[in-house]
Amino acid sequence: MRELRDLARDVRRHPWAPDVLLVGALLLWVVITWTGAGAGHFVLGVVQVLPLLWRRREPLVAAAAVALVCLVQVAVTDEPHPANVAVPIAVYSAAAFGTRRQSFTVMFLGLAGALVAAFDWRLRFQPVSQQLVVIAFQAFFLGMFVLVAWVLGDVVRRRKAVVARLEQQNAALARDQAQRARLTAQSERASIAREMHDVVAHSLAVVVVQADGALYAARRALSEPPAIGADRAALERAAQTLETLADTARTSLADTRRLVGVLRDEDSDVELAPLQGLAHLEDLVQRVRDSGVPVHLAVRGRLDDLAKEVDLAAYRVVQEALTNVMKHAGPHASADVDLLRTPAVLLVRVSDDGGRDDHRPPHRGDGAGNGLVGMTERVEVLDGTVHAGPRSRGGWEVVATIPTGRHDGIPSSSSEQKESA
Template sequence: MEMIRRARTWATSSPLLVDSALAVGTWMVFLVLSGSQGEALLLTTLQVLPLAFRRTQPFGAAVVIAAACLLQVLIIDTPLIANVAALAIIYATVAYSAERWHAWVVGAFGLLGSVLGALDWVVNNAFITDYASVLVSLIPTTLFMWMSVAAAWMLGDVVRRRRAVVARLREQNEALARDQAQRAALAAQGERATIAREMHDIVAHSLSVVVVQADGGAYAARVALEQRSADSAALERAAQTLETLATTAREALTDTRRLVGVLRESGSAAEFEPAQGLANLVELVQRVRDSGVPVSLAVRGDVGELPRDLDLAAYRVVQESLTNVLKHAGPDASVGVDVLRTPAVLLVRVTDDGRGVGAPAQQLDDDGYGGAAVVPDGRGNGIIGMRERVEVLGGTLHAGPRPGGGFEVVASVPVTVSGEVSRTPEGVSSE
């Protein structure tokens, strides 16, 4: 079977070579069968050898064969076995010619040639001496030749239609393959975007804690050195700070390795499941407290049965908000984290009383998403990432300065009674 398939592939890819071999072989067989010589040899050659171009130049070959058949009518009065080449070229022209009018022309010439050939062969037959005998022989001979031409033409048309259907199916398959490749590329791009958001949240939060802790540890160590005494309290603060720094760095390294592993291992993206959720809020808040920022936490309602994507999104909103507090709120800032789960909505609110990074509230412009905005530092995508996470779940997010000072982030995401995330943008207002 493999050899047959390869032979068919080679024959399809080399039509001129294959048809030339068939034409030469047929020509030699016809010469042997008919014993052609002289004029018959010339006519047989002119009618059979052009079949070498039956697929590459079918109409040109048809013109040459038609001319040879007309020459046969003029110089000899008997049929030749090579006349079947006319039927072969009619079939080939209809099946393989790119121009549709070529098929109609060869069909018409085939019918006309049948009449001329029948007249030549019947009228010049020595055994037919009266008009009645001419008609009796001419009519069935002409009908038979017309039927032969029609059969060759229709067979070629069937092959042409089949080739057109196969070509359309091939084009559809190629278009489907391109579409599948595009879908796979879009899916991979979406997965990379998700991983990029995860990496941003992990690295941004962890490095912010590391920076704050490092500053605190350095300050405590300098105080102990400047006093030139064994200040146990200062050394204890420095040790505790360094321990928190090491723990945070280890957690960030573990999460980063997990995400990089998803990128490296094919097929593992579907198995990727974030480790964090609202159940980890206590640890997150404690880590920020250890950095010296007072944080209050209030969780109301059952948050243990939330869908994974909603649970992760809520955790990331809190994490990014606390990261922004560490980066921008300034000294002596305090933070409040409030999570409320109702049957219809999950509400996450993070507020602080720090100074932020912008000008006073009356000088701030709209953030482009319906809320007032602080003057951005041009270096982060935290609020944008939070908003993308919430909006893809059908929720809303407000981030901006508070009227009495400080900054607040409020996220509202709808939840159905069954626990699945609602994909509609309806929800409880964050005001």
């Protein structure tokens, strides 16, 4: 079997080699049958066989040349020639390697040649009635040769067309798979970018706010008259601030190392998302409270049976919203975090009152970021919606609505309703 595949590959690589071998074998056949015949017999056979060298590249031209030599044969002799085997080969080649129009042209030409040969090769000394029977028999016999050769060639042509279509489909499938791989890689990069932003942005926001608080406490202690009680209180506040800074930095560093470790290890089966979710919501709120922002947390409904994607998306929405409160809200701002679980959706609402003026310098934002964009992308992937904007009575509000249906590759109920509509 392997030898046959190797032979087929060699034939596809050198398509002229089988034609040379075929013509050589036919010429040998002409030489063998030439014994005792005249020189014209030999020349006629050679000229009739040689056009088969072009049967693949120019099948119609090769068939026309063979037909022309056959007409010469009819004119000079009334007997069949051993080289006439070139006729069914030419018909087969036109059907296999030519166009459909060329194959039909050569087939009808071969049938006409079979009828002419039947008339030319009849026994003239027989009665007319017997001659007609012989002509009909010979025409049928020679025509069957032509039709069988054409059918075999047409089958080969159809098979080649099917193989060509399959190759085109495979090429299109390969391009589609490559495009899907690129899209998947882009999606993974976007997901990793969102994770890195959530991990680093929130932690750095806490660090910056705590650093501002420590700086404020230190400068206030320095500006007051020396007093043992005042110094001790300032040192206590500075110690608590530095402790919060250290804890936040350690958590951020652990999450960042985990993400980078997964990216480096191709065989790792650890999920890309950090081990965070609504189960850690109290810890998140407490870290924000420790940074000096009062946060009121209200949870209504069960959150322990949410899908992993919904759980993480809701956690990231709260994290990003509280990060923006620490970064952009005014001094002495307070925030409210409200989670409501319904049978259909999980409603997440984070709002702040905007704070009020104080002698403490407000924190300056770092410009336009990707937090809201990443938050929206996370929720929209789950067929949810996000609204973020200022409140009429001051402050800022983020409201996310996340369907709690299935998110394991099966469309959620909302998506199914949209599709059915």
